[in-house]
Amino acid sequence: DAGVIQSPRHEVTEMGQEVTLRCKPISGHNSLFWYRQTMMRGLELLIYFNNNVPIDDSGMPEDRFSAKMPNASFSTLKIQPSEPRDSAVYFCAGSRGHGANTQYFGPGTRLTVL
Amino acid sequence: GENVEQHPSTLSVQEGDSAVIKCTYSDSASNYFPWYKQELGKGPQLIIDIRSNVGEKKDQRIAVTLNKTAKHFSLHITETQPEDSAVYFCAAGGSSNTGKLIFGQGTTLQVKP
Numbered sequence: 277d278a279g280v281i282q283s284p285r286h287e288v289t290e291m292g293q294e295v296t297l298r299c300k301p302i303s304g305h306n307s308l309f310w311y312r313q314t315m316m317r318g319l320e321l322l323i324y325f326n327n328n329v330p331i332d333d334s335g336m337p338e339d340r341f342s343a344k345m346p347n348a349s350f351s352t353l354k355i356q357p358s359e360p361r362d363s364a365v366y367f368c369a370g371s372r373g374h375g376a377n378t379q380y381f382g383p384g385t386r387l388t389v390l
Numbered sequence: 391g392e393n394v395e396q397h398p399s400t401l402s403v404q405e406g407d408s409a410v411i412k413c414t415y416s417d418s419a420s421n422y423f424p425w426y427k428q429e430l431g432k433g434p435q436l437i438i439d440i441r442s443n444v445g446e447k448k449d450q451r452i453a454v455t456l457n458k459t460a461k462h463f464s465l466h467i468t469e470t471q472p473e474d475s476a477v478y479f480c481a482a483g484g485s486s487n488t489g490k491l492i493f494g495q496g497t498t499l500q501v502k503p
Contacts, residue, residue, distance in 0.1 A: 280433075307489040319434070319479065319493040332490060367433050376422035376484035379491065381433030 280382035282368050288388045294356040297385045299368030300349055309379060310343055310353050311367040319367075325351065326374050358389045392417045394482050396494025404502050409470050411478055411497045414462040419485035423456060423463045426479045428496075434479055438465070442484075470501045 281300040289295055301308050310322040323333040328345045336343070340359070345351040355362055365386050369379040393416040403409050415423075421442040426434035440447045440454045440463065447454050451470075456463040467474055477498050483491040 309489070318495045321490060321492075324488065324490055326489070331488060369433070371489050374489060375487060376489055376491065378424065378436050378439065379489070381426075381435065383431075384433050 280368055280370055280380055282366075282382035282385050284385060285383065286386045286388075288390065289358055290390050291359055292357045293389075294354065295358045295362075295387060295389075297353040297366050297368075297387070299351045299353075299382060301351070301368070301370030302380055303349070305370030305372055305380065306348065307371045307374060307377075308345060308351050309369045309371075310351070311369065311381075313365045313367060313384070314363075322353070355387075358387075360389045363387055363389050392420075392482070392485070392492045394480060394492045394494040396480050396497060398497060399495065400498045400500070402500045402502065403470055405470060405472060407470055409467045409474070409499055409501075411465045411480070411499075412462060413464070413480035413482075413494050414460075415482040415492070416461070417482065417485045417492075418458075418461060420482040422482070422484035422491075423454070424481050424483075424491070425452075425454060425465050426481065426493075428477045428479065430476075437478075467499075470499075472501050472503050475499055475501045 308325045322335045323343045325345045365384045367384045369381040371377045371379045396413045424439035427437045428434040453466040480494040481491040
């Protein structure tokens with residue numbers, strides 16, 4: 277099993293540009309989580325899907341952020357327009373079932389917005 | 391709201407010594423408490439977890455203890471090795487019957503050879 281796959285691994289963009297981060301969870305993991313990690317705020321949950329349906333998006337910072345999960349094997353996190361304060365490492369994680377279980381994290385995408 | 395406090399933020403020990411990291415949580419309905427290890431440039435990886443029906447769990451050099459009454463849990467690493475150097479996160483979840491986890495702020499552990 278390849279584990280959770282995220283792309284790109286690094287992204288450098290200019291303020292105002294659209295950024296799309298991608299995630300492929302482990303097959304059979306029907307819960308998917310997007311996190312943001314910064315030194316100041318630690319690991320923050322942005323949004324959580326179960327069976328492709330958004331369950332909790334209370335952590336999404338503002339309307340500039342959106343996430344989709346069109347099928348069980350693919351999810352995107354989009355930032356439009358991007359701002360320097362969005363610079364962070366973004367992780368995708370997956371788990372089995374709907375309750376609290378082991379979450380398997382991807383390698384992350386390091387985003388830098390200039 | 392839900393909150394998990396983790397201490398200390400940094401911890402330095404000599405190789406072979408023990409390391410202890412402590413966490414407290416606010417939601418008394420939480421019933422799942424995992425610990426993650428994050429190495430530089432990688433995503434967090436689960437090293438051990440415990441559910442609320444158990445007070446202690448051990449896996450080789452790693453152990454976790456849970457005190458539900460006091461709402462705190464701890465990670466114990468014995469006979470530390472340089473490869474244990476990493477950032478460790480505790481988390482709490484299960485209260486809303488969803489997969490949501492609330493993470494602590496992390497502890498940077500340095501094991502000196």
